[in-house]
Amino acid sequence: MNIGEAAAASGISAKMLRYYERIGLIGPAQRTESGYRVYGDDDVHTLRFVRRARGLGFSIEETAGLLALWRDKTRASADVKAMALRHMRELEAKITELEAMHRTLKHLAGHCHGDKRPDCPILDDIAGLRLKADA
Amino acid sequence: MNIGEAAAASGISAKMLRYYERIGLIGPAQRTESGYRVYGDDDVHTLRFVRRARGLGFSIEETAGLLALWRDKTRASADVKAMALRHMRELEAKITELEAMHRTLKHLAGHCHGDKRPDCPILDDIAGLRLKADA
DNA sequence: CATAATTCCTCTAGTAACTACAGGTTCAAG
DNA sequence: CTTGAACCTGTAGTTACTAGAGGAATTATG
Structure with missing residues (x-):
């Protein structure tokens, strides 16, 4: 073919x-x-x-x-398993990292009006003005 | 500076x-x-x-x-929020993808002896010989 | 059987986001 | 005054592809 x-x-x-x-x-x-x-x-x-x-x-x-x-x-199947486990650890690390980003963003977006007004906690946070940790 | x-x-x-x-x-x-x-x-x-x-x-x-x-x-804070939400969706998609990989690998690794013997369900699966779905 | 359309070939260059040199100035300390 | 650190520019390498140019071979159609 x-x-x-x-x-x-x-x-x-x-x-x-x-x-x-x-x-x-x-x-x-x-x-x-x-x-x-x-x-x-x-x-x-x-x-x-x-x-x-x-x-x-x-x-x-x-x-x-x-x-x-x-x-x-x-x-030896051990060699294959070792590769799989190593890769799993990398995946876990990546997932943890992305989840942390997502969590932060979710928190910030939850505090942003999202309307025509310019004040925005998302930008404030990125700029270094930390949001108070509340519910 | x-x-x-x-x-x-x-x-x-x-x-x-x-x-x-x-x-x-x-x-x-x-x-x-x-x-x-x-x-x-x-x-x-x-x-x-x-x-x-x-x-x-x-x-x-x-x-x-x-x-x-x-x-x-x-x-408008809406513009910022839209960017944040879009990025969150991308993160979610990526996380879902990585988790699926991790799940599969975990399943496969769980069935691999990981010793000196050559038989290895991980390779078998990657090669197309599917593992039976069991506990 | 001629021609047109498709598939194949190679090679170059572009993508994201850096990192790593190489080869050269300039500046601060002793 | 000389060493060495920190600065400068520019090029090329990284990962894993993707896109396109330009051309040859094959397959389909009239």
Whole structure:
């Protein structure tokens, strides 16, 4: 199958397939005489793996590591689990950070009239004039 | 005060101050005869505003908008509130996405021995072999 | 079978928001 | 007066894509 079909089958766009190949995340595809890339079912399988790993938030580098582990039939599951746990910690940290932002914003927005008047606790707070902590 | 002092006073590094100036987020600083940037207390006030807005997750472009609103004493608080609410929705979407990743990973990691054995439900799942949904 | 439309190819450059040099001034202290 | 810290500019690298130019190959239609 050619790149367009592989893209449809894997859920990764043709442009991204070329990109992933260029940066070495996936190996160079077979080529027809005229230079068109050709993919097999096993390639699509790999591509789906990549897509899923990326969908779980693993970076390209981590995805490459996961791919290597996947191919290494003698790997220790501990290595995979360690990667997963590390990534989970990163996700937790990010979530905590975003939640803190959200909480602050919610508090501020709750005190802002949101009408034509110019006075606005949101701007006041960002500018350094802290809102009193109340209900 | 020079750039190093302004950096210390605002919490934005000297490099980032130059960067912010270059991209136009903050106006060009005054200069000494020899070309050193000079900042005043009001500049530091602005810088702190920027830092706080960025800390709440607003993009540079949004921060520029917030800055304009802050300076416009005739703004409507509704405009500020709208920005805050829109950003909150983005944060919520991101948090939801990260939580879904985390949930999946937690489920998978919970089923992985994490020892020397190679069999690993995490890789199996990423590869497309779905784990049965159980407790 | 000719032509038109589509798909493919490569390569460059742009995005966000920084960070890291390199190579050079200027300033403050000893 | 010389060292060393802090300043200056400008370029390039980072992550993970996305968009577009310009051109070749393939597929569909008349």
